Amino acid sequence: MSRSVAVTGMGIFSAIGKDLEENHSSLIHGKHGLSTPEILETIHQKLPIGEIKATNTNLAKSLNLDESHAFTRAALLGTIALKEAVKNAKIKDFTNIGFVNGTSVGGMDMTERFYREYENDETNRRFIQAQHPGFTTEQIAGYFGINNYVTTISTACSSAANAIMMGARLIKSGRLDRVVVGGTDCLSRFTLNGFNSLMIYSEDFPKPFDAERKGLNLGEAAAYLVLESAELAENKEILAYVSGYGNANDAFHQTASSENGEGAYLAMQKALKTAKLNPHQIDYINAHGTATQNNDLSESRALIRTFKEMPAFSSTKSFTGHTLAAAGGIEAVFSLLAIKHQQIYPNLNFESVINETKLEPATELKSAKIDHVLSNSFGFGGNCTSLIFSKNG
Amino acid sequence: MPIMTDLHTELKASIIEQLNLEDMEVSDIENDEPLFGDGLGLDSIDALELIVLLEKDYGIKLTDPKKGREIFESINKMADFIEANRTK
Amino acid sequence: MYINGMASIAAQTEEDLFAGDLKSFQQNIFPATIVNYKEYIKPMMLRRMSKAIKMGLVAAKQALNEAGVEVPDSIIVGTGEGCKQDTEKFLENILDENESFLTPTAFIQSTHNTVGGQIALDLKCTGYNMTYTQNSVSFESALIDAKLQFAEDPDTRCILVGGVDELAKTSTPFYNLDGQLKAGEINTTQILQSESGGTITSEGAAFFLLSEIRTQDSFAEISDCMIYREISEEKLQEEISWFLKKNDLKPEDLDAVILGNNGDKRFDHYYHQLQDTIFKNTLQLGYKNWVGDYNTVTAYACWLGAEILKRNEIPQQLKLNNLDVKQPKSILIYNQYLGKNHSLTLLRSL
Numbered sequence: 011m012s013r014s015v016a017v018t019g020m021g022i023f024s025a026i027g028k029d030l031e032e033n034h035s036s037l038i039h040g041k042h043g044l045s046t047p048e049i050l051e052t053i054h055q056k057l058p059i060g061e062i063k064a065t066n067t068n069l070a071k072s073l074n075l076d077e078s079h080a081f082t083r084a085a086l087l088g089t090i091a092l093k094e095a096v097k098n099a100k101i102k103d104f105t106n107i108g109f110v111n112g113t114s115v116g117g118m119d120m121t122e123r124f125y126r127e128y129e130n131d132e133t134n135r136r137f138i139q140a141q142h143p144g145f146t147t148e149q150i151a152g153y154f155g156i157n158n159y160v161t162t163i164s165t166a167c168s169s170a171a172n173a174i175m176m177g178a179r180l181i182k183s184g185r186l187d188r189v190v191v192g193g194t195d196c197l198s199r200f201t202l203n204g205f206n207s208l209m210i211y212s213e214d215f216p217k218p219f220d221a222e223r224k225g226l227n228l229g230e231a232a233a234y235l236v237l238e239s240a241e242l243a244e245n246k247e248i249l250a251y252v253s254g255y256g257n258a259n260d261a262f263h264q265t266a267s268s269e270n271g272e273g274a275y276l277a278m279q280k281a282l283k284t285a286k287l288n289p290h291q292i293d294y295i296n297a298h299g300t301a302t303q304n305n306d307l308s309e310s311r312a313l314i315r316t317f318k319e320m321p322a323f324s325s326t327k328s329f330t331g332h333t334l335a336a337a338g339g340i341e342a343v344f345s346l347l348a349i350k351h352q353q354i355y356p357n358l359n360f361e362s363v364i365n366e367t368k369l370e371p372a373t374e375l376k377s378a379k380i381d382h383v384l385s386n387s388f389g390f391g392g393n394c395t396s397l398i399f400s401k402n403g
Numbered sequence: 404m405p406i407m408t409d410l411h412t413e414l415k416a417s418i419i420e421q422l423n424l425e426d427m428e429v430s431d432i433e434n435d436e437p438l439f440g441d442g443l444g445l446d447s448i449d450a451l452e453l454i455v456l457l458e459k460d461y462g463i464k465l466t467d468p469k470k471g472r473e474i475f476e477s478i479n480k481m482a483d484f485i486e487a488n489r490t491k
Numbered sequence: 492m493y494i495n496g497m498a499s500i501a502a503q504t505e506e507d508l509f510a511g512d513l514k515s516f517q518q519n520i521f522p523a524t525i526v527n528y529k530e531y532i533k534p535m536m537l538r539r540m541s542k543a544i545k546m547g548l549v550a551a552k553q554a555l556n557e558a559g560v561e562v563p564d565s566i567i568v569g570t571g572e573g574c575k576q577d578t579e580k581f582l583e584n585i586l587d588e589n590e591s592f593l594t595p596t597a598f599i600q601s602t603h604n605t606v607g608g609q610i611a612l613d614l615k616c617t618g619y620n621m622t623y624t625q626n627s628v629s630f631e632s633a634l635i636d637a638k639l640q641f642a643e644d645p646d647t648r649c650i651l652v653g654g655v656d657e658l659a660k661t662s663t664p665f666y667n668l669d670g671q672l673k674a675g676e677i678n679t680t681q682i683l684q685s686e687s688g689g690t691i692t693s694e695g696a697a698f699f700l701l702s703e704i705r706t707q708d709s710f711a712e713i714s715d716c717m718i719y720r721e722i723s724e725e726k727l728q729e730e731i732s733w734f735l736k737k738n739d740l741k742p743e744d745l746d747a748v749i750l751g752n753n754g755d756k757r758f759d760h761y762y763h764q765l766q767d768t769i770f771k772n773t774l775q776l777g778y779k780n781w782v783g784d785y786n787t788v789t790a791y792a793c794w795l796g797a798e799i800l801k802r803n804e805i806p807q808q809l810k811l812n813n814l815d816v817k818q819p820k821s822i823l824i825y826n827q828y829l830g831k832n833h834s835l836t837l838l839r840s841l
Contacts, residue, residue, distance in 0.1 A: 053590045114602060122582055128665055138669040141662065142572050142786075143603060144626040148831065151720055160720035161625040161632040164573070164603035172621060176636065183639050200578075203585050204598035209451060209468045259566070259611040259620035265599045266447065276617055390599060391608020393620055421594075423538035444535050448596055455594045 014403040015178040015252040016243040019099025019236035021091040022343045024330045025060035025229050029094055033340075034347050037355045038375050042329045044215055044227055050197045054206065058215055059197055060229020060331025062087065073153070080136045082117035084232070085149035088194035091232035092150060095190060099236035100246065108159035108186040109151050110176045112169030112193030114335035114389075116143035119198045146194065159186060164335070166389030167298075168257075169193050170233070171338025171397055175255040177237045187242050192234030192339035201334065202228055208265065210302045216332075217359040218299035218325035219306050219371045226300040229331025233339035235346075240403055250349045253382070254287065254398030256280025265390050266304050271312025273394035274298075274386065278316045281384065281396035289317045291382050292398070294354050296341045297371070298386040299325020300332050309386065310367035321384075324357035324372045338387035338395065345383040345399050352380050410482045421456055422449050434478045442477075450475060462490030492638060492701045493709035493841075495649070496558025498550045499794040500526055501695035501782045508795075508806050513781045515680045519672045519691045520663055521783060536613070539596055541576035543657035546696035547606035548613060551651055555614075558700035558708050563651040565619035566610050567636050569629035571786020573603030575659035583661075606655055627828035628718040630654030630790040631836060635716050641703035653698030654790025666692060671829070673754065682754030682780050683811075690753035693783025697790035699797075705841065711797040714738050714837040722833050724764050731769065731825070734835050742769040746819040747799070749792045750811065751826035752777045753784040758830045765825065766811065774819075775811035789826045793836060796822040800840040 022029065025043025026036035036043065044058040049065060069086040070079060081089070088111070101107070117140025124134040139145045147162040159180070163172045170193025177191030205211045205228060212225035237252060258280060260273025267274070282289060298309055313320065326344050327333075333340055344355060357371035381401045388394045415429040418438075422445065436442045439450070450471045457463040457474075463485065465471060474484045499505070500523050503513050528537060528545045531552050537545070547568065555561065581597035602608075604622035611620050619640065623632035630653075637650045666672045673682065673689035682691060701713065715738050722730060735742060748770050750762045766775055782791055799805060799819055820840045827833040 118578075122585065125582060125661075126586060128668055132668075135669045138665045139671075141575075141578070142626065143624045144571060144629070144786075144832070147625060148720065157721040158719055161623055161628065161718065163621065164624040165607070165620070165622050166602045166604055176621075179639050179643065183642055185635075185639065199585055199590060200582060200598075203590050203593050204581065204595065204601075207451065207455075207593040207595040207598060209454070257619045257621065259608070259617050261611045261615050261617045264448075264605070264608060264612065272617060389604070390602050391604040391620075391622075392611055393604055393608065393622075425538060426534055448539075448599065452594045452596060455592055459592045 013182050013184065014240045015181045016238050016240050016403065017235050017249045017252060017346060018238050018243050018246045019095045020234065020249060020343050020346055021094025021098060022233040022340055023062065023087050023091040024231035024333065024340050025062055026329050036329060037344065037347065040356060040358060042215065042358055044331055052199050052202055054202060057202065057211060057213060058227050060227065060333065061197060062230055081149050082140050082146050083119045083196035084113055084115060084117065084194040085146045087196060087230065087232035088146065088150045089153050092154065092190060092234045095234040095236050101236060104155045106188065107156055108180060108189035109156045110161055110163060110173040110189060110191045111147040111150065112163045112173035112335045112339065113143045113146050113195055114164050114166050114169050115195045115198050115201055116146050117141055118200045119196050122199050165393040166391055167334050167337055168387040168389040168393045168395040169335035169338065171387035171395040172257060174235060174252065174338065174342055174397055175257060175395060178252040178255060181237055181239050187239045189237050190234050191237055193336040194232035195230060195333055195335040197228060197230040212301060215359050216301035216328050218301040218328050218357055219310065219364060219369060220360050221362045221364050223301045223303065223306060225302050227331040229333040231330060231333040231336040231340045233336060233343045235342060249346050250399045250401055251403040252397065253400035254281040254285025256284065257395045260392035260394055262392060267308035267388065269308065271308040273392050274309055274312035274388055275315050277394040277396040278312065278384065281398050285398040285400065287382060287398065290319065292321045292384045293378060293380040294348050294383045295321055295323035296345050296383060296385040297323050297325045298388045299327055301327065305388065307364060307366060310364060310369045313369065314367060320369060322354045322372045322376065322378065324355055326355055328358035341385050341387065342397060345385045348383050349380050349399060349401050352377060354378050408482065410485065411478055414478055414481055417456055417460065421452055432478060436477060438475050438477060461485050463488050492641060492703060492713045493705050494699050494711045494713065494797050495702055495706055495708040496554040496556065496700035497698065497794055497797060498553030498557065499695065499697040499791055500524065500546045500550050501791050502693045503781050509804060511807055513808050515678060517677055519677050520658060521693050522658060523694045539600060541574050541600060541657060542694065543570065543574050543655050544606050544609050547653060547655040548610055550696040550698040551610045551653060554698040554700045555651065560649055560700055562614050562616045563649050563700060564647045565640060565650040566607055566616055567621045567633040567650060567652045568607040569623045569633040569654040569787050569790065570603055570606060570656055571624060571626050571629045572656050573624060574601050574605045575657055575662050577601040579659050579662050625832060627786050627826060627832040628834050630787045631716050631718050631834040634713060634836065637701055638716065649700055649702045651698060651700055653696060654787030655696035656694055656785045656787045658694045663692065679780050683752050683777060685754040686756055688755055688757045690755045690784045692785050694785055695782065695791055697794040709841060711800040712839045712841060714839050717835045719833040721831055724761060727761065728769060731835060738837055740821060743772065745773050745821050745823050746816045747774040747776055747822045749776045749778065749796055749822060749824045751779060753779040758827065761827050774814040774816050776809040777811045778809055784828065789824060789834060792824045792826065796824060796838040800838060
């Protein structure tokens, strides 16, 4: 039960870059990836989104897929990010590798495009099953020939974080020695209109943890980590370790977070407990920070309850938008970059503290000694997950 | 005697339909009964549903969901607000 | 893991199953039986719930009741297709109204983790909460998670695990268009002998209250579970033997196998080859011709297996061969859908 879980590779594709290098460069130069829709077809032409400026056709070409492929946009983004992760971890053989994928939107992009066509037009019927998250996972797994333990977690915006947690547990238990974990979600009219109908979609760039925050902006992304047992990773470069994780439910409301952030608080407590760390040992927090009125206040309260003295924290959703199921994955990558480069990434667009909690996020890039990073991901259905990444095992 | 208009009845019927209050009838909702909290027991999601109802049926667009709370206090308040602001 | 309570909602009732009174259907899509949801769910909550949420919550509550547990330590749900009814409701609104006048209720109820979240909300359970959605191994993924959790955390006393999937008025009939469902005239009693592709589908929920330590309420054990995204027929036989060996069993030790034959000529050979070889002398049971095939129908199979072990009774209408067993002790469930997402689950009596 005491096997440590090493991260030996990571890959990312988001609105701030097509790979690790570009994402890191955007983070250190404060360059966000929000813009108005160009690829996504929607009437909401003025709403800022974190869109990846590549068409499905071009993404498919870059993967050498033939025209009859059944890759959803999330599968395309996911395959590209996963490719980088396994390359990074120098993995060539996929026989004994597991895959836990987090996705929530799944292939909704295809469903909403072809829903009214299926009945009378045969052309795109191969996407009928795409509505369900497992379909996207299978496309990615099939591309690499990952054939054994393959599953999908769909807990809304905490999906990828839960996938990372599950991967770590599979390794700790000895059930697997090597597993790819993370998540992918693309933009869709379904989710854009969904959050817009909840009246929590911001017409300006997101302002996480700011008193004047007006809501979230959606983004699309994919990010994966390769996790290996410490024995298997012995001769490899180890990026960091997954040292802690905690999952709890807020049990308060289907979409809103409780006033005192109970679920978030419990998830962080459990993560600290599994990592055997005290709160003061956390050097940086990559917060969930969606920039909605409700989340940021609730999360702030949970943070105050957990940390007597607040470590440096920021929400990188101000760079990428809220990438839903992928958020826990890309933010894990940002947390690992923080450890690798010993730096804290800024929370963009912040001006004034929330009156009730007065927490001030990091607003500029800072060098700092970083041994332990905590990353939060919370979702609909009260699903709250916290992860801790540590420099040393 | 409270003033009972067609708008009051219409609103009650729309609310029952829109919010799936299956076991309720128009006569179960009082004009001055609080719609939220201890009264009818509606919640923040219902408030968002009612905001769309205002826009769709009466051409009134609310941008701040917090405003809904005052307007949707009771059927009477809603009816007054609609009479004063309706565009269709 | 021990089963201390369980409940199932499906196209057939428990009474009909053991009375030999199973119904047949003339359609390739048929619904689960009607349940009085109002007995279990408050009207203000009920008004927003689609069938998956209602079935899931009621089955969960019934399983908890049977085990005498109010709030479990964890809730783990498997659902291949999640809340399809609300998904299509919101999507149709988007398409019909051209992205205008949209209300959020269907959207917030449409995520795949809605059932898990609503159970937590209803029970005020702030513990571990997870939802798996990997086609036909969604429920098995949840079982594996529960097994890990018992092994890693001695404080975990009991876990609620379940599988649930619902029909939807437009998205389910789409399966007529991509070859998932059988075309032409249907008589569900005949489909296992079918020479055509496709199957029949339905909906349901089955929930289990599991504990690591055997209690006075325990009546069966889920010993092990494995999933495979893809596996060849040859490799499958090897894997089954290895899986059983790991649990100190040989294929011939099994008292029964519950197989996922669904009448799809293109893929039933996975079952046929096992029926003709390693399980030739084992009692074989099939159930999908009675309750349809859907992503989490194996939760029903698990409920069925546990019910057989509990009652020491074999529902005769499910028999695929002529063997008989007086005191079943170990049952293997094998399943796949469209040749993918295979699973093995081992049940044992106490």
